[in-house]
Amino acid sequence: MNDETTQPPAGPTLSRRRLFAVSAAVGSSLGLGSATAALAAGPPAAHAREDAAHGHPAIVPFLGEHQGGITMPQQRYTYFAAFDCAAKKRDELVALLRAWTDAGARLTAGQTVEAAAGRYDAAKPVGDSGEALGLSPAHLTLTVGFGAGLFSKDGVDRYGLAAQRPAAFVDLPRFPGEQLIPEKTGGDLSVQACADDPQVAFHAVRQLARLASGVAQVRWVQSGFLPDDRGKETPRNLMGFKDGTQECSDLTKFVWAGKEAPRWMQGGTYLVVRRIRIALEHWDQMNVGFQEQTIGRKKISGAPLGMTSESDPLPLAATDKDGNPIIAENAHVRLGNASTNNGQQILRRGYSYNDGVNFVAERWPPWRQGMEYDAGLLFVCYQRDPRTGFIPMFDTMSKIDMLNQFATHTGGGLFAIPRGAANGEYIGQGLLASG
Amino acid sequence: MNDETTQPPAGPTLSRRRLFAVSAAVGSSLGLGSATAALAAGPPAAHAREDAAHGHPAIVPFLGEHQGGITMPQQRYTYFAAFDCAAKKRDELVALLRAWTDAGARLTAGQTVEAAAGRYDAAKPVGDSGEALGLSPAHLTLTVGFGAGLFSKDGVDRYGLAAQRPAAFVDLPRFPGEQLIPEKTGGDLSVQACADDPQVAFHAVRQLARLASGVAQVRWVQSGFLPDDRGKETPRNLMGFKDGTQECSDLTKFVWAGKEAPRWMQGGTYLVVRRIRIALEHWDQMNVGFQEQTIGRKKISGAPLGMTSESDPLPLAATDKDGNPIIAENAHVRLGNASTNNGQQILRRGYSYNDGVNFVAERWPPWRQGMEYDAGLLFVCYQRDPRTGFIPMFDTMSKIDMLNQFATHTGGGLFAIPRGAANGEYIGQGLLASG
Numbered sequence: 001m002n003d004e005t006t007q008p009p010a011g012p013t014l015s016r017r018r019l020f021a022v023s024a025a026v027g028s029s030l031g032l033g034s035a036t037a038a039l040a041a042g043p044p045a046a047h048a049r050e051d052a053a054h055g056h057p058a059i060v061p062f063l064g065e066h067q068g069g070i071t072m073p074q075q076r077y078t079y080f081a082a083f084d085c086a087a088k089k090r091d092e093l094v095a096l097l098r099a100w101t102d103a104g105a106r107l108t109a110g111q112t113v114e115a116a117a118g119r120y121d122a123a124k125p126v127g128d129s130g131e132a133l134g135l136s137p138a139h140l141t142l143t144v145g146f147g148a149g150l151f152s153k154d155g156v157d158r159y160g161l162a163a164q165r166p167a168a169f170v171d172l173p174r175f176p177g178e179q180l181i182p183e184k185t186g187g188d189l190s191v192q193a194c195a196d197d198p199q200v201a202f203h204a205v206r207q208l209a210r211l212a213s214g215v216a217q218v219r220w221v222q223s224g225f226l227p228d229d230r231g232k233e234t235p236r237n238l239m240g241f242k243d244g245t246q247e248c249s250d251l252t253k254f255v256w257a258g259k260e261a262p263r264w265m266q267g268g269t270y271l272v273v274r275r276i277r278i279a280l281e282h283w284d285q286m287n288v289g290f291q292e293q294t295i296g297r298k299k300i301s302g303a304p305l306g307m308t309s310e311s312d313p314l315p316l317a318a319t320d321k322d323g324n325p326i327i328a329e330n331a332h333v334r335l336g337n338a339s340t341n342n343g344q345q346i347l348r349r350g351y352s353y354n355d356g357v358n359f360v361a362e363r364w365p366p367w368r369q370g371m372e373y374d375a376g377l378l379f380v381c382y383q384r385d386p387r388t389g390f391i392p393m394f395d396t397m398s399k400i401d402m403l404n405q406f407a408t409h410t411g412g413g414l415f416a417i418p419r420g421a422a423n424g425e426y427i428g429q430g431l432l433a434s435g
Numbered sequence: 436m437n438d439e440t441t442q443p444p445a446g447p448t449l450s451r452r453r454l455f456a457v458s459a460a461v462g463s464s465l466g467l468g469s470a471t472a473a474l475a476a477g478p479p480a481a482h483a484r485e486d487a488a489h490g491h492p493a494i495v496p497f498l499g500e501h502q503g504g505i506t507m508p509q510q511r512y513t514y515f516a517a518f519d520c521a522a523k524k525r526d527e528l529v530a531l532l533r534a535w536t537d538a539g540a541r542l543t544a545g546q547t548v549e550a551a552a553g554r555y556d557a558a559k560p561v562g563d564s565g566e567a568l569g570l571s572p573a574h575l576t577l578t579v580g581f582g583a584g585l586f587s588k589d590g591v592d593r594y595g596l597a598a599q600r601p602a603a604f605v606d607l608p609r610f611p612g613e614q615l616i617p618e619k620t621g622g623d624l625s626v627q628a629c630a631d632d633p634q635v636a637f638h639a640v641r642q643l644a645r646l647a648s649g650v651a652q653v654r655w656v657q658s659g660f661l662p663d664d665r666g667k668e669t670p671r672n673l674m675g676f677k678d679g680t681q682e683c684s685d686l687t688k689f690v691w692a693g694k695e696a697p698r699w700m701q702g703g704t705y706l707v708v709r710r711i712r713i714a715l716e717h718w719d720q721m722n723v724g725f726q727e728q729t730i731g732r733k734k735i736s737g738a739p740l741g742m743t744s745e746s747d748p749l750p751l752a753a754t755d756k757d758g759n760p761i762i763a764e765n766a767h768v769r770l771g772n773a774s775t776n777n778g779q780q781i782l783r784r785g786y787s788y789n790d791g792v793n794f795v796a797e798r799w800p801p802w803r804q805g806m807e808y809d810a811g812l813l814f815v816c817y818q819r820d821p822r823t824g825f826i827p828m829f830d831t832m833s834k835i836d837m838l839n840q841f842a843t844h845t846g847g848g849l850f851a852i853p854r855g856a857a858n859g860e861y862i863g864q865g866l867l868a869s870g
Contacts, residue, residue: 079789126723129715130675130734134668183794199662199671202789206808210719218806221791227634233569238637240565280564284645288561299565354514354637355790356656359618371653375637 058196059137062101062108064420065267067427069141070382071251071347073231074244075194078224078351078378079201080273081209082187082413083216085150090159093150094432096215100144100191100208101426110137113207129210132203138195140204144427145190145271145415153188164431166265168257168385172272172414175398184275184411187219192271192380198223220411222275224351224378234302234310238352238375239283239406241295242302245310246336248347254389255347255382257419264430267419269382272346272390274412275353278376281368283406294402296331304333316340330400336393346381346389353378364405376407386414493631494572497536497543499855500702502862504576505817506686506782508666509679510629513659513786513813514636515708516644517622517848518651520585525594528585529867531650535579535626535643536861545572548642564645567638573630575639579862580625580706580850588623599866601700603692603820607707607849610833619655619710619846627706627815633658655846657710659786659813669737669745673787673810674718674841676730677737680745681771683782689824690782690817692854699865702854704817707781707825709847710788713811716803718841729837731766739768751775765835771828781816781824788813799840811842821849 060068069075087093103113114127151157151165191208193201202223209218226235237243248254257265283291288299297303302310306318306326314337318326327334338345354375361369383389398404418428495503504510522528538548549562586592586600626643628636637658644653661670672678683689692700718726723734732738737745741753741761749772753761762769773780789810796804818824833839853863 126675126719126721126726126734128675129673129719131662131671131673133671133675133735135662135664138663197663198660198789199673199787202673202810206715206719210716218792220806223789223791225633227566227570228573228632229570236566236568236634238564238566238634240561240563240568280641281645284561284564284641286561291561299561300568352634354633354658356658357653371655373641 057110057137058139059109060139060141062105062142062421063423063425066256067141067143067268067417067420068108069143069192069194070269070349070417071255072139072141074226074349074351075139075141075196075201076226076228077196077198077201078192078194078380079198079205079221080192080224080378080380081190081205081221082147082219082415083189083191083209083212084219085158085188085216087159087215090161090432092215093159094426096212097144097428097432098426099211100142101421103207103211104142104144104204104427107204107207108137108140108142110135110140113211129203129206132200135197135200138197138200140193140195140200142204142208143190143192143194143271143417145192145417146428146431147186147188147190147413147415149186149188159432161431164262164264164434166257166261166416168261168270168387169414169416170387170391172386173391173395175394175409177398177404178409180409181411184220184222186413187415189216190271190273190413190415192273198225222273222353222378222411224353226351237350237377238278238280238354239291239295241291241297241299242310243350243377244348245297245302246333246348248345250345251347254345254384257384260385262431264418264428264434265416269347269384269417270386270389271415271417272379272381272383272386272412273415274377274379275410276377276379277374277408277410279362279406279408280373280375282362282364293328294332294406296327296333305331328402330402332397332401332403335397335401340396341393342388344388344393346383346393349380349382351378351380352376379412382417390414492545492572493574494544495574495576497540497577497856498858498860501691502576502578502703502852502855503543504578504627504629505704505784505852506690507574507576509661509784509786510574510576510636511631511661511663512633512636513627513629513815514633514640514656515627515659515813515815516625516640516656517582517654518624518626518644518647519654520593520623520651522594522650525596525867527650528594529861531647532579532863532867533861534646535577536856538642538646539577539579539639539862542639542642543572543575543577545570545575548646564638564641567635570632570635573632573635575628575630575635577639577643578625578627578629578706578852580627580852581863581866582621582623582625582848582850584621584623594867596866599697599699599869601692601696601851603696603700603705603822604849604851605822605826607821608826608830610829610844612833612839613844615844616846619657621848622654622850624651625706625708625848625850627708633660657708657788657813657846659788661786672785672812673713673715673789674726674730676726676732676734677745678785678812679783680732680737681768681783683780685780686782689780689819692819695820697866699853699863699869700851704782704819704852705821705824706850706852707814707816707818707821707847708850709812709814710845711812711814712809712843712845714797714841714843715808715810717797717799728763729767729841731762731768740766763837765837767832767836767838770832770836775831776828777823779823779828781818781828784815784817786813786815787811814847817852825849 112128152162193204195201229235234242234245255269257268304314306315357371358374360372421427547563587597628639630636664670669677669680690704692703739749741750792806793809795807856862
């Protein structure tokens with residue numbers, strides 16, 4: 001008889017059904033950690049799990065100078081979550097971030113969130129929801145961010161952190177054309193899980209959300225994906241264009257906060273996330289030539305207009321025989337290019353999102369109404385300072401980008417991503433242990 | 436100079452910007468199919484694309500006795516769409532199904548939806564949205580179904596098909612506890628795309644939806660996924676349990692419509708799809724023992740309660756020393772088992788779904804309100820006759836299944852899946868060419 005077989009115990013105050021349940025959970029007559037131990041150890045053993053396609057463990061270290069999930073090659077899936085803090089005191093926040101740090105280290109290593117040590121109490125909830133058992137760590141990364149509300153909310157400095165707010169951590173201005181849905185915007189804390197398996201990414205956030213019970217509650221989430229290009233090509237977005245050709249040339253200069261920042265942000269960065277709905281039905285009505293003019297690149301090859309290869313530089317000064325720029329003044333790639341932005345760059349790490357359909361009445365030709373895709377781009381970018389990064393770049397884009405007739409920003413936020421935690425530290429310790 | 440370079444043509448009635456766009460699309464001065472040809476041929480050539488992990492083309496044949504995507508091992512992603520028909524006449528339906536059949540054959544082969552042949556008209560929309568260019572065919576299958584509304588809607592026999600409605604194609608009854616959202620329920624036509632890449636699955640439905648313009652409009656959609664278990668284990672659902680252990684033992688007997696059905700349904704089957712929201716936060720509050728009692732299997736191993744291995748038969752007659760069944764009378768696996776259902780079986784092909792969060796006020800303990808996961812199970816099953824398959828099985832389940840306190844059916848439908856198309860035929864031809 002195996003040790004998980006039911007053995008009804010005595011217990012006059014519990015119903016028979018309840019007893020039955022408890023007995024199965026407790027497992028053996030020892031009543032010691034069998035279920036949790038099994039969950040935490042899990043077959044196959046977490047650390048031994050290999051990435052079958054690559055023959056090495058698909059584990060990204062959680063601790064380090066920088067948080068994970070920012071500069072590494074993009075995993076295929078993301079699950080982003082923003083939280084509202086309900087904590088009354090800073091201590092609760094500290095406990096939460098400590099718990100998240102411990103959990104993050106375990107989860108990214110492919111383990112369950114609760115350790116095998118300790119008694120298993122059958123009357124308490126299970127320590128891990130279990131849907132990642134047996135799966136690869138899938139290069140899971142968890143990136144934790146702080147929203148403005150952590151420093152001050154509705155004028156109240158709840159946690160005594162207002163004086164610690166970095167100068168670079170401004171509020172995003174209102175941009176022309178954006179239609180931000182409050183329920184999909186902002187948040188006091190953010191967690192972005194990225195992994196090569198959507199179930200692994202969701203599992204991780206789900207555990208962190210449960211650990212936050214009573215201290216922080218999910219405000220909004222957004223999942224995203226990339227196509228399975230197997231790393232051979234720049235992935236195409238849902239507009240059918242290669243997306244992400246242009247990479248950031250200097251992480252130290254453009255991404256990581258330096259000496260100008262408070263100590264806890266040095267090695268950190270600022271995350272701008274935007275949920276950008278694309279009117280795919282409208283886009284699909286356009287001919288390829290118009291689409292290419294809008295983007296500034298060719299659809300098939302990804303080459304800049306007027307060039308032959310995806311990796312060719314943008315010929316921003318090139319004109320046709322009539323003197324018109326080959327890449328239009330209001331083409332998307334021109335507006336995103338460093339030379340149009342005082343030499344500034346951002347690190348883009350976007351995903352497509354696909355949230356099904358809902359009812360839309362278009363304001364523009366073809367004035368269609370009906371069910372339309374709620375799909376598009378989960379724009380994610382990192383920068384050293386949003387005042388020189390996303391804000392001025394998108395200020396121009398939001399006014400003249402040809403893509404605007406297809407793109408609507410419906411949510412998002414700006415989050416300070418503190419530097420990574422060293423061994424024994426928790427994420428954000430430099431901030432929360434201050435003052 | 437490559438053939439995609441812009442060459443502004445003459446054209447006094449068009450604006451400069453417009454000309455610019457047109458010229459880029461037309462491409463060469465020949466004005467002959469260059470853009471479409473490139474899209475359709477696409478680098479790398481569709482037919483040459485290989486599944487990198489397996490070294491063989493990841494193509495599932497579209498034509499055949501049965502439609503694809505029913506009995507083969509499940510692909511990792513699905514995108515299901517139900518359509519309302521706006522067609523006034525049967526001819527329009529015929530044209531749509533012919534177009535879908537042609538497109539289905541191309542798409543499942545990893546090709547773009549429009550053929551390279553024919554002139555490319557720069558003033559017309561692009562023939563394929565392009566986001567699957569360069570991707571593997573990813574074992575894409577497209578499974579087309581007919582809803583009750585095709586035979587008669589609001590008492591009107593729009594297409595002269597009412598007399599052809601099979602006896603087995605009843606309406607689903609109202610089940611206790613279900614909370615079907617009209618906007619996520621029903622439909623006159625269904626298309627289920629399954630593929631190993633979510634972008635490939637969505638791309639396929641997107642093309643079919645565009646081909647349906649004016650004839651059928653998307654009513655609701657639902658995407659789904661499985662974890663990346665690499666085929667080594669039965670995948671776990673979001674409740675953390677292995678799901679799909681029990682397979683259908685006899686497809687001819689339980690899945691494919693036979694001589695009892697009209698000719699066009701012989702080799703077809705009936706699809707029941709249900710969007711089942713699982714109260715994950717509530718579930719996560721339960722202890723493992725209770726979860727195992729609810730399901731009737733062990734969480735870690737997947738073994739039936741009282742047994743040791745996942746593949747062990749359910750010990751439905753076994754009792755503990757007090758005479759209580761080891762697998763409870765209202766455990767989920769018991770209620771789904773053939774022996775509880777007059778020996779009847781269904782073929783399950785479900786996916787998890789994850790649609791983020793939305794606001795919920797629970798009716799049950801712990802009476803929580805706030806943002807909760809809109810996630811759970813996209814239940815998909817096939818059967819020869821829903822009157823002996825899903826309907827009686829779920830009738831019992833909906834009344835006594837312990838799982839009901841966590842599961843809410845929020846949408847879905849019943850669709851007749853006609854037999855597969857032979858070469859030269861279109862899907863459903865046996866029905867639509869009749870009478």
